[in-house]
Structure formats: structure tokens, C-alpha cells
Amino acid sequence: MGYEGEEIEGYYCLLIAILGNFDASEARFLYEYGPDHPVCQKILKKRPPPVNLAKMSKEEINQCMYRLFEEGYSKRSIADLFSCYPSTVNRRLTIGKKQDAEKKMEERRNQNNAQTDRCPEELCRGKP
Incomplete structure (x- = not known):
């Protein structure tokens, strides 16, 4: 059962990485801590505007x-x-x-x- 939960987490991280154009470590951090975390704010802020x-x-x-x-x-x-x-x-x-x-x-x-x-x-x- 634990393996299935980790697999779903991996899919969510993959979606965050693809849709947000983040690398794997940034996507994992965003998934774990959410967008309100100070480090996540820096990750989101460093993305240039389109x-x-x-x-x-x-x-x-x-x-x-x-x-x-x-x-x-x-x-x-x-x-x-x-x-x-x-x-x-x-x-x-x-x-x-x-x-x-x-x-x-x-x-x-x-x-x-x-x-x-x-x-x-x-x-x-x-x-x-």
C-alpha cells in the first residue's frame, strides 16, 4: 500500500514539474511544503514572466x-x-x-x- 502512495506522489510531482516548468527537486519541494513556504516563494519568484x-x-x-x-x-x-x-x-x-x-x-x-x-x-x- 505504501508503494502506491509514493507512486501517486511522484505523479503529482511530475505534473508540477511539467506544468510549472520546474526541475524535479523544485517540484518535489513545492509538493511537500506548498506554495506558501518561504523557499517555495523563492522558487516561484525566480521564474521569469512569459x-x-x-x-x-x-x-x-x-x-x-x-x-x-x-x-x-x-x-x-x-x-x-x-x-x-x-x-x-x-x-x-x-x-x-x-x-x-x-x-x-x-x-x-x-x-x-x-x-x-x-x-x-x-x-x-x-x-x-
Whole structure:
């Protein structure tokens, strides 16, 4: 009788793993302790949100991967989300980081240009 109960538990763990896209140890932990357990909350939180890749350009995908990595998602989980190899994620993270740096530099240039466009008298008087 004990064997039958363990078999059913295994099926439930398998369902959790398949439907939730978890590995076996995570699925077993979720089954045993439930979703309200603090460790289970971390397991559930580390899953990236679903992404609609059909509508995204390569640049947007690079930026999305970079943002997910910056938020703390592993390269492996990002690779799983985008259905690619971790080496692809590495390459795109490098590109995304470069694009992010260029974007920040452009924003700084625009801010500096906006400040230099003001009249010199305003700058001397301290008006914003």
C-alpha cells in the first residue's frame, strides 16, 4: 500500500514539474511544503514572466534578456524562457549591456545639451 502512495506522489510531482516548468527537486519541494513556504516563494519568484517573442525585435530581445539578468534571473532560466542556449544568452547580454550603456550616454548628452541651451544669465542667477 505504501508503494502506491509514493507512486501517486511522484505523479503529482511530475505534473508540477511539467506544468510549472520546474526541475524535479523544485517540484518535489513545492509538493511537500506548498506554495506558501518561504523557499517555495523563492522558487516561484525566480521564474521569469512569459515573453511574447513574435512581436519583439532582436534589439528588444537583447534588452529584455539584459533586464532579466539584472533583476537576478540566471542565464539558464533566461535561456529556457527564450528557448535558446546559454551561450546565446551570454552573447546577447553583452550586446544588451553595450546598448544600455549607449542609451544612458545618449540620455546624458541630451541632458547636457538641454542645460547648455539655457541662457548664460539664467545659469549665473541659478534659475533651473
